[in-house]
Amino acid sequence: MRILLVEDDSILGSSLKRALEKHAYGVDWMRDGQSGLEAAEHSHFAAVILDINLPVLGGIDVLKGMRRKGNTVPVMLLTALDAVRQKVEGLDEGADDYLIKPFDLDELLARLRALIRRREGRAESLLRCGNIEVDPSAMVARKGSLQVHTTAKEFHLLKLLMERSGRYVTKNDIEYALYDANSTVESNAIEVTIYNLRKKLGADFIKSIRGIGYMIER
DSSP: OEEEEOOOOOHHHHHHHHHHTTTTTTEEEEESHHHHHHHHHSSSEEEEEEEESSSSSOHHHHHHHHHHHOOOEEEEEEETOHHHHHHHHHTTTTTTEEESSSSOOHHHHHHHHHHHHHHHTTTSOEEEEETTTEETTTTTETTTEEEOOOOOOHHHHHHHHHTTTTTOOHHHHHHHHHSOOOOOOOOHHHHHHHHHHHHHOOOTTTTTTTTTEEEOOO
């Protein structure tokens, strides 16, 4: 699942990018509003984290540009403490939520999960398929009542397939969702991770069709 982060502060941006990647998100980080708007127009994202005060093109103008083009991706604004007028304008222009700087990282992650759940029409955060359950907030997977110990990459891939249960997910989609655009992905990395998940969850839990992709049935 990929997030667009538009933030010009290098310290805040780098810390947010690390935190989001730790919690199973792929992150495209843009440092000015114009780059952010162009990225939003040409790529598919699960959500956008958008600072209001940006160079080149302000955050509100980025938001207006997205909504004018029919882009309905959930947008969370990052605002200054005294930016009341900007918060109101942002919500009126189509923002879905906002956080005031400085903010708690756990709160940002929780609000982000809520935005994505609402867009996907899910009422709760737990993901369940058969006897497998994934808790994204705690980064825990269970088979029945027993916890399944996974690596970070295994958990991220399982979460992605659970979120898209009933649909095949291509290898390209997996790489796009889980890896940074600058990362080098080994040719068999996805296959190895799928193999390890099948050993832990059951050989038939993850279906595959050669040349199409992987799927967990609902």
